[in-house]
Amino acid sequence: MDLAPIDRLSCAADREAIAARIASAEPRPFIVTDGTARWPARTKWTLEFFADRYGDSPGIAPLEFGVRPPSGKATLLKAFIRHLDDAYTNLPGLWVGPKPEPADPPQSGWSFSWEPFKHDPALLDDVAPFPEAVPNLTACLPRDLFHALEAIHRHASFSIYISPRDTITPLHRDRHNLFACLVQFQGRKQVVLFAPGDGTSDGALAGFDPESPDDRLFPTMRGRAALGGRLEPQDMLIIPPNWLHYTRSENHSLTLSHNFFNAANLGDYLRSLLAEIGR
Ligand SMILES: O=C(O)CCC(=O)C(=O)O
Numbered sequence: 001m002d003l004a005p006i007d008r009l010s011c012a013a014d015r016e017a018i019a020a021r022i023a024s025a026e027p028r029p030f031i032v033t034d035g036t037a038r039w040p041a042r043t044k045w046t047l048e049f050f051a052d053r054y055g056d057s058p059g060i061a062p063l064e065f066g067v068r069p070p071s072g073k074a075t076l077l078k079a080f081i082r083h084l085d086d087a088y089t090n091l092p093g094l095w096v097g098p099k100p101e102p103a104d105p106p107q108s109g110w111s112f113s114w115e116p117f118k119h120d121p122a123l124l125d126d127v128a129p130f131p132e133a134v135p136n137l138t139a140c141l142p143r144d145l146f147h148a149l150e151a152i153h154r155h156a157s158f159s160i161y162i163s164p165r166d167t168i169t170p171l172h173r174d175r176h177n178l179f180a181c182l183v184q185f186q187g188r189k190q191v192v193l194f195a196p197g198d199g200t201s202d203g204a205l206a207g208f209d210p211e212s213p214d215d216r217l218f219p220t221m222r223g224r225a226a227l228g229g230r231l232e233p234q235d236m237l238i239i240p241p242n243w244l245h246y247t248r249s250e251n252h253s254l255t256l257s258h259n260f261f262n263a264a265n266l267g268d269y270l271r272s273l274l275a276e277i278g279r
Contacts, residue, residue, distance in 0.1 A: 001213050003192060003228030006237070010034050011133035018133045022179075022264050027240035029193050029227060032131060035236035036183060041126035042234060045185045047162065047254055050114075051081040057119050060096055061087060063109040065169055071097025072109060077162075080112040084164045084252045110169070111161035111249075116256075118156070127158075127183075127256065134181075134238060138260035153276055159257045163187075163249040171205050171246040176276075177268035178259040180239040184231040187253030192228040194221075196242035210246050231255075241265050 007030045009018055021027050036042045055078025062070035075093030083091045088106040100106055116123040121143070130139040138146065138157060150157055153176050161169075165187075173196065174180045182191075192210040200220045208218045215222045230250070231237055239245055247255075261269040 032236040111163040135262035194244040
């Protein structure tokens with residue numbers, strides 16, 4: 001599959017280009033190279049920092065992405081970080097959901113997903129200010145309103161993903177017409193992105209591997225334009241609403257994921273939120 005590179009832009013040098021992209025009728029993903037320049041997290045957030053400071057936080061190491069309730073091993077953050085090399089074979093903890101046969105332990109799973117600000121609201125100060133060049137109204141909301149919106153869409157606006165090497169996040173699009181922002185803090189990730197478009201549902205893409213596409217099984221993806229590249233530490237990838245995205249950790253990795261809205265997607269976001277309230 002031919003992958004066009006993802007443009008790399010700097011808040012300092014490309015402010016107008018960034019504003020034009022966000023406001024465009026067909027915005028394209030881009031990497032902000034200096035988005036974390038003023039964040040304390042830039043030097044502070046490492047796997048060691050989270051293991052030392054928040055290691056006793058419980059969570060689930062899920063076997064698969066996006067399955068709710070998750071099936072996997074309930075464990076502690078520090079145990080997962082210390083077992084990144086053998087996360088699905090020797091991780092201490094208790095199985096939640098179907099327990100694999102002892103003779104057939106899972107060889108891989110998905111990332112340990114942790115909601116940092118639920119555990120310590122002060123962590124929000126580590127990832128502020130959001131770069132002014134990238135309009136973000138979510139980041140301007142008073143905390144109580146921000147949490148009320150999260151409760152309505154039942155999805156955290158900020159998550160941290162801790163992923164062993166070779167972890168794959170399958171192709172999917174984020175809900176509620178929100179922008180996504182992936183900030184890499186440790187390790188490197190390959191990403192592949194497809195524009196919204198041909199109406200193929202996420203379910204119909206289950207099993208599609210953009211790094212080795214099977215045109216016979218997934219004919220609608222044949223020849224479809226894609227962007228791809230590698231996220232390095234401190235890269236901030238901005239993904240416009242409804243772009244399909246896929247990631248693979250090249251090594252043990254720490255990523256912040258943040259969903260947000262601004263004037264460009266506010267209407268679509270509110271429509272989606274109202275539909276959720278009516279459900
Ligand atoms: O960081 C990752 O591996 C994937 C995160 C992602 O795709 C998301 O949060 O929507």
